[in-house]
Amino acid sequence: MFRTAELGRTVSRADYHEQVPILRAELLELQQQLRADAPFPVIVVFGGVDGAGKSETINLLHEWMDPRWLTTRAYGEPSDEMRDRPEYWRFWRDLPPKGRIGLFLSCWYSRPTLDRVYERSSEAELDEALDRVFAFEKELADDGALIIKFWMHLGKKAQKERLEALQKDPLTRWRVTKTDWDHWHMYDRFIAAAERLITRTSTGHAPWHIVEGFDKRYRGLTVGITLRNAIVRHLEEMRLRRDLIAARDGRLHDLSADDRETVEPSPADPVPGETRIGGTVLRMPRITILSQLDSSQAVDRKDYKLALEKCQGKVNRRCRRAKELGVSTILVFEGWDAAGKGGAVRRVTAALDARDFQIIPVASPTDEEQAHHYLWRFWRHLSRAGRVTIFDRSWYGRVLVERVEGFASEQEWRRAYAEINDFEDQLVRHGIVLCKFWLHITKDEQLKRFKTREKVAYKRWKLTEEDWRNREKWDDYEAAVNDMVERTSTSIAPWTLVEANDKRFARIKVLKTIRDAVEAGIARTGHPYVPEGKASKHTLESTA
Numbered sequence: 001m002f003r004t005a006e007l008g009r010t011v012s013r014a015d016y017h018e019q020v021p022i023l024r025a026e027l028l029e030l031q032q033q034l035r036a037d038a039p040f041p042v043i044v045v046f047g048g049v050d051g052a053g054k055s056e057t058i059n060l061l062h063e064w065m066d067p068r069w070l071t072t073r074a075y076g077e078p079s080d081e082m083r084d085r086p087e088y089w090r091f092w093r094d095l096p097p098k099g100r101i102g103l104f105l106s107c108w109y110s111r112p113t114l115d116r117v118y119e120r121s122s123e124a125e126l127d128e129a130l131d132r133v134f135a136f137e138k139e140l141a142d143d144g145a146l147i148i149k150f151w152m153h154l155g156k157k158a159q160k161e162r163l164e165a166l167q168k169d170p171l172t173r174w175r176v177t178k179t180d181w182d183h184w185h186m187y188d189r190f191i192a193a194a195e196r197l198i199t200r201t202s203t204g205h206a207p208w209h210i211v212e213g214f215d216k217r218y219r220g221l222t223v224g225i226t227l228r229n230a231i232v233r234h235l236e237e238m239r240l241r242r243d244l245i246a247a248r249d250g251r252l253h254d255l256s257a258d259d260r261e262t263v264e265p266s267p268a269d270p271v272p273g274e275t276r277i278g279g280t281v282l283r284m285p286r287i288t289i290l291s292q293l294d295s296s297q298a299v300d301r302k303d304y305k306l307a308l309e310k311c312q313g314k315v316n317r318r319c320r321r322a323k324e325l326g327v328s329t330i331l332v333f334e335g336w337d338a339a340g341k342g343g344a345v346r347r348v349t350a351a352l353d354a355r356d357f358q359i360i361p362v363a364s365p366t367d368e369e370q371a372h373h374y375l376w377r378f379w380r381h382l383s384r385a386g387r388v389t390i391f392d393r394s395w396y397g398r399v400l401v402e403r404v405e406g407f408a409s410e411q412e413w414r415r416a417y418a419e420i421n422d423f424e425d426q427l428v429r430h431g432i433v434l435c436k437f438w439l440h441i442t443k444d445e446q447l448k449r450f451k452t453r454e455k456v457a458y459k460r461w462k463l464t465e466e467d468w469r470n471r472e473k474w475d476d477y478e479a480a481v482n483d484m485v486e487r488t489s490t491s492i493a494p495w496t497l498v499e500a501n502d503k504r505f506a507r508i509k510v511l512k513t514i515r516d517a518v519e520a521g522i523a524r525t526g527h528p529y530v531p532e533g534k535a536s537k538h539t540l541e542s543t544a
Contacts, residue, residue: 001195002210006155010215023224024064030231031065035099039238040144041372042101042231047109047197048152049190050180051162052213057152058103060220061227071096074105084326084385086430087111088136092379095140097371108133109197116193117186126193130200135422141205142415143373146234149206150223151198152213156187162213288482289497290440298502308504311511312351318518319352323386327521328432330382331514332394335439336477337467338449340503344439345390347507348514352388362393374398374416375423382427395420399484404476417487424493433521434493435514438481439500443474 034042046054058072073094082090088108096102112129115121121129137147154162163180166172183190202208209226213219299307322329331348333341349357360381369377375395383389398416402408408416427434441449450471453463470477489495496513500506522528 001198002153002155002191005153005210005212006158007212008158008214009212009218011217011221013217016217016221019221020064023221023228026228027061027065027224030228030235031069031101033235034101034231035069038099038235040146040234041096041098042146042148042234043096043104043140044101044227045104045107045109045147045149046152047113047149047194048211048213049154049159049187049194050183051159051166051176052152052154053216053219054105054152056216057150057219057223058105061103061224064224065101069100071100071102072105073102073107075107075110081384084328085382086426086432088132088426089379089382091136092376095372095376097368098144099371108136109201113190113193113197116196117183117189123196126196127200130197132426133201134203137201137203137206139375139419139422140373144238145373146230147206148227148230149202149208150226151194151208151210152219153210154213156184158214159184159187288478289485290438290478290481293440293497293499295440295442295445295499295501297499297505299504299508301504304504304508307508308347308511311508311515312347314515315348315351315511315518318515318522319356319388322433322518322522323356325522325525325527326385326431327518327525328383328385329388329514329518329521330427330432330434331388331390332396332434332436333390333392333439334394334396334400334437335498335500336441336446337470338446338453338462339439339441339500340506341392341439343503344437344498344500344507344510345392347511348390351511356386357388357390358383359390359392362391362397375419378423395423396484396488399488400477400480403480404473417484420488421490421493424488424490428492431521431524433517435517436489436493436495437498437510437513438485438495439498439506441500443471445501446471 046058048054062070062072071094075090078087078090091104091108094102094104112121112126112133115129116123116126141147163176163184167176198208198210209222211219211222211226319329331345333345335341345359349359358381365374365377378391378395381389381391398408399413399420403413424434450463450467453459485495485497496509498506498509519528
């Protein structure tokens with residue numbers, strides 16, 4: 001694979017100085033175009049053997065371009081703060097916004113490669129890690145990001161000469177470490193891991209470019225020209241796509257309603273409650289996961305106070321034990337307007353120490369959030385180990401409100417199911433306890449609560465025109481919820497559907513679910529929570 005990058009190619013000084021001014025001007029102009037109107041970020045990844053010029057090339061790009069609009073990140077061993085969160089938290093946090101270029105060194109490829117080279121992982125485990133990389137890059141590319149990856153290469157002999165030359169120069173001696181020489185001795189292992197890495201992750205949406213690092217002028221021009229061409233091509237593709245969409249929308253707007261039906265594609269999913277046989281539409285009884293819930297369930301007012309106190313006490317003890325063990329908890333609350341999400345959240349937080357939880361109310365994305373992938377704003381809010389994070393609305397907005405209201409295209413919300421499952425898989429694999437609640441009330445109960453809010457002064461602010469408008473799309477939202485549960489209620493991250501016509505019943509069910517989930521999360525650490533009365537005094541003191 002790397003033989004073509006070991007030919008000793010060079011660029012003369014004269015040719016270099018002739019081409020660089022033109023290339024620099026083009027890169028600067030492209031950088032301004034990106035800033036002005038590009039609906040995508042540019043993500044440039046540098047990998048390769050030690051001494052092949054990765055850092056020098058990044059420094060060169062900073063020299064050629066406006067460094068104010070470049071985001072550069074290099075990663076070493078994760079800090080304690082990073083270890084408290086899933087591995088990809090630090091990468092998501094550092095992604096550039098739309099219109100900016102991000103340069104990444106020793107990033108998401110570093111750990112899988114080193115683990116394989118040092119034989120800390122098997123080939124199968126390397127493949128699993130690369131599958132995670134593939135999914136990550138595909139999510140970004142599907143959202144429009146331009147991803148360019150450079151593998152800077154040197155043959156074993158050339159690498160040795162390069163390290164020796166750096167070591168002899170007093171100004172660069174500091175750059176050569178014992179680790180660099182250790183890696184040179186393991187060169188064949190690195191190349192074997194690199195071949196597998198490139199083979200499995202060089203895709204149409206995120207290709208690898210192998211660059212010979214022997215001559216600094218050659219590698220600098222090669223990277224600069226490749227970067228320029230990729231940005232030009234991606235800008236043109238985006239313009240063509242935008243023009244095609246505008247032309248299609250214009251044609252549809254000019255058509256009559258009858259003609260438009262012959263042009264617009266039929267939906268992939270049938271209308272809820274309808275079955276199509278040929279041209280005939282058969283209307284069937286409307287059945288969804290929500291319509292099967294028993295909304296008559298209730299808790300007696302007299303029993304509620306004692307049950308609430310008991311459940312909150314158990315949640316408190318388990319969450320304190322989880323904090324000691326570094327087990328984080330994420331609670332997701334979704335549901336109908338006026339379903340009681342806020343009331344349920346207040347009963348949960350009443351059981352916790354205010355220093356150990358944060359509530360993230362999710363509204364329309366800000367300008368900063370819109371400039372990133374929709375999951376970015378949720379990744380950045382993940383708390384440190386042992387804390388509780390409560391999302392009042394969440395990433396499920398992509399497949400609920402954004403789907404129903406048309407804020408996301410059908411292609412965007414359909415692929416979001418897989419993206420969300422992957423996100424939650426990373427959370428749970430990291431040891432985080434994840435509880436997802438849909439609070440369900442009937443349409444009649446919602447109307448009753450809306451009217452109550454209109455009459456009560458301190459509740460009136462909760463009721464908006466948007467609530468009434470959403471109510472008119474009840475059937476669309478119910479179909480979206482049904483699909484959401486069907487496609488994202490997995491064995492490791494199941495949905496808990498809460499019958500919330502009776503607020504007391506809903507609150508107790510939420511607390512009991514959290515209690516059981518946190519206890520199971522503690523058990524997975526190998527230090528299970530021991531209930532009072534079933535352990536020695538010493539054990540009780542340590543788990544209380």
